Amino acid sequence: MRYSKRALLLFGLGIVFGFAGIIVAAEAIDRSAAILMALGLAVLPAAILFDLLRLSGLGRTRSRFRGTRGRSRTRTTRRSPQRAARRAAPARRRR
Numbered sequence: 001m002r003y004s005k006r007a008l009l010l011f012g013l014g015i016v017f018g019f020a021g022i023i024v025a026a027e028a029i030d031r032s033a034a035i036l037m038a039l040g041l042a043v044l045p046a047a048i049l050f051d052l053l054r055l056s057g058l059g060r061t062r063s064r065f066r067g068t069r070g071r072s073r074t075r076t077t078r079r080s081p082q083r084a085a086r087r088a089a090p091a092r093r094r095r
Helices: 002-024 027-056 058-066 081-088
Strands: none
Touching: 002 027
């Protein structure tokens, strides 16, 4: 939820500026606070959509079918016999 968190933080920053504008009674701070809140609310639906696409993995799946070549996969190397024997050994000895 990376993008929706940022949009909500933008909206919250507008609320804080709005409170500061009320305390100071400055028109410029009030107007900038209103713009920040409106921008945060306007960006929120797109941010939620991007977050859902990120979580679903749809962007990665789509690039797989596009035909462009992404990162090349590294070849798996065979393990040495000593290393394979260490892996196969049981963790505890039976009594």
